[in-house]
Amino acid sequence: MKYSYQEVIQYIQEEDVKFIRLAFCDVFGKQKNISIMPDELPRAFEFGIAIDASAITGFGDENHSDLFLHPDPDTLMPLPWRPEHGSVVRMYCTITYPNGEIFACDTRSILKKAIRDAEEKGYRFFFGAEQEFYLFYLDELGEPTNIPYDYASYMDIAPEDKGENIRREICLTLEQMGIYPESSHHEEGPGQNEIDFRYSDPLTAADNAMTFQTVVKTIARRNGLFADFTPKPLKDHPGNGFHINVSVNASDKEDHMDQIIAGILEKVSDMTVFFNPTENSYQRFGTNKAPLYISWSDENRSQLVRIPAAVEKYRRMELRSPDPTTNAYLAFALIIYACMEGMQKELTPPPATNINFYHADSDTLKKYPKLPETFKAACAAAKNSCFIKELIFIVINNLFFKGGGTT
Numbered sequence: 001m002k003y004s005y006q007e008v009i010q011y012i013q014e015e016d017v018k019f020i021r022l023a024f025c026d027v028f029g030k031q032k033n034i035s036i037m038p039d040e041l042p043r044a045f046e047f048g049i050a051i052d053a054s055a056i057t058g059f060g061d062e063n064h065s066d067l068f069l070h071p072d073p074d075t076l077m078p079l080p081w082r083p084e085h086g087s088v089v090r091m092y093c094t095i096t097y098p099n100g101e102i103f104a105c106d107t108r109s110i111l112k113k114a115i116r117d118a119e120e121k122g123y124r125f126f127f128g129a130e131q132e133f134y135l136f137y138l139d140e141l142g143e144p145t146n147i148p149y150d151y152a153s154y155m156d157i158a159p160e161d162k163g164e165n166i167r168r169e170i171c172l173t174l175e176q177m178g179i180y181p182e183s184s185h186h187e188e189g190p191g192q193n194e195i196d197f198r199y200s201d202p203l204t205a206a207d208n209a210m211t212f213q214t215v216v217k218t219i220a221r222r223n224g225l226f227a228d229f230t231p232k233p234l235k236d237h238p239g240n241g242f243h244i245n246v247s248v249n250a251s252d253k254e255d256h257m258d259q260i261i262a263g264i265l266e267k268v269s270d271m272t273v274f275f276n277p278t279e280n281s282y283q284r285f286g287t288n289k290a291p292l293y294i295s296w297s298d299e300n301r302s303q304l305v306r307i308p309a310a311v312e313k314y315r316r317m318e319l320r321s322p323d324p325t326t327n328a329y330l331a332f333a334l335i336i337y338a339c340m341e342g343m344q345k346e347l348t349p350p351p352a353t354n355i356n357f358y359h360a361d362s363d364t365l366k367k368y369p370k371l372p373e374t375f376k377a378a379c380a381a382a383k384n385s386c387f388i389k390e391l392i393f394i395v396i397n398n399l400f401f402k403g404g405g406t407t
Contacts, residue, residue: 003073005045008091011076012038018086021079022049022069023210024093027058027105028277029327031210033090034069044071048096058105067103069093075207080176081218092207107329108206110392114333115202118340122251125336127205128316130196130243131324132187133216134228135163144226146234148191161186163193170195170219177215179208188288189237199247199316202336206328209242213324229324231276232283239284242324245308246335247316250343261296261305261317262349263342264335268294268304268321270385271334272371273378274392275322282374284323291320293368295353302357304371321371330392337391 003011012020020041023033034051036044043049048068053060059067071091082088095106102109118125135149150162158164167184174181184195195216197208213229220227232239250256276282286292289301296305306318322331341347355364372378382388 003076005073008045008071008073008076009041012041012089015078015087015089016085017089019082019088020044020071021088021090022071022093023090024069024095025107025210025327025329026056027107027327027330029107029210029325029330031214032056035088041071044069045073059103066098068096068098070096077177077211080173081222092210107327107333108203111203111206111329111333111336114336118336121340121344123340123343124249125202125339126199126247126249126316127202127332127335128182128197128199128245129205129209129212129328130194130241130245131209131212131229132192132194132238132240132242133213133324134189134233134240135166135191135193135220136226136228136233138224138226144228148189148234149225150186151190152186153190154188155185163191166219166223166225167193167195169223170216173215173219174212177211179211187238189234192238192240199245202332206332209328231278231281231323231325235283238288239290240324241284241290241320242322242326242328242331244319244322244331244335245316246319246339248339248343255315256343257307257315257317258349259342259347260339261307261342262347263338263340263345264305264317264319265294265296265349266347267334267338267341267385267387268319269369269372269378269381270388271331271338271382272321273375273382274330274334275326276375276378277327278323278325279375281323281325282372282378285321285371285373289320289358291357292370292373293353293357293365294371295357295368296349297352297354300354300356302355303353334391337387341387 019035021033021035025031048070051067052065053067054065071093075092077090079088095103137145137147139145152160171181180198182196182198187194216227229240284290291304295303297303298307300306304321308318372381
């Protein structure tokens with residue numbers, strides 16, 4: 001829903017809102033926020049709220065520490081788990097330098113630019129997200145354990161699936177916030193769950209992906225559990241994926257699916273460090289349906305890119321390598337640019353691969369290139385990529401190349 005500044009201020013007054021969270025994320029996709037009182041909102045809209053950038057990795061040093069948060073009124077959202085009286089709302093923010101210029105490491109603004117660039121060339125993108133997470137018990141001190149909440153398997157039901165009520169609470173909370181999940185189910189791992197979202201424009205999809213992780217962690221904690229989004233929480237069980245579904249409407253009305261597949265396959269090694277920004281990410285590749293080889297196919301879930309069985313407006317490409325530690329804004333922006341390159345250069349993908357990589361022999365596997373198999377290798381691929389250098393501000397690159405990320 002679109003809101004004006006005045007409509008937001010009116011909502012704050014009518015709904016007895018007492019705290020306003022101004023949210024943003026760092027380069028690595030970790031959400032941050034500062035809370036302001038309602039009387040400060042007009043100032044926030046007009047001038048922005050200052051933050052100390054030197055305290056946030058990658059945002060600046062003590063000599064250039066001032067940045068400003070400017071709330072986006074279109075992202076106004078109540079937080080239903082907070083009190084009804086004296087309620088709390090959240091807005092995502094644009095980050096600027098003191099002179100008003102967009103902050104170069106504001107990844108949400110990087111995505112907004114990618115959307116504008118695509119629209120100028122006649123392309124309108126749509127994204128859908130599928131995020132997996134584990135539920136673990138807490139110990140007597142309230143700290144996470146590695147004991148799964150249940151030992152159910154794929155799409156099991158209660159009583160084996162103990163996460164059913166948690167997922168329902170998550171979905172209902174999201175609906176109260178104006179975010180509409182498409183489906184939810186138990187995944188293959190013990191205590192592992194997945195919730196999928198309807199298609200939306202890239203910026204809304206990225207905002208919702210950020211909101212989703214916050215909601216899941218909050219609801220899990222309220223139920224005495226810990227929600228784990230790390231790529232490989234348990235060594236001998238499936239990792240957590242962040243499967244990204246992409247479709248595009250082009251002004252020429254043509255089907256560009258082959259070209260966007262080709263663009264993704266050509267640039268995926270360069271982009272991998274941003275899709276998989278932790279050391280733990282690379283323990284997931286090549287196991288339990290997580291891809292390792294650069295290939296594509298219709299329906300085959302052992303491939304990096306697959307085309308799900310769908311027709312007409314539901315036809316889409318699914319990229320299966322990213323994990324939930326990715327910065328969704330950065331990942332979606334890179335995907336848009338890779339797809340555009342495929343369309344503008346009229347690239348042709350290699351033939352579809354219809355083998356099952358998990359059961360293929362070594363001679364067959366040698367025929368296919370691999371994704372970078374370590375964080376170090378992924379950094380090197382990005383560092384040497386002209387595609388990345390043209391699109392991603394050098395400070396962001398340097399953070400990853402220094403082994404930034406998280407473990």
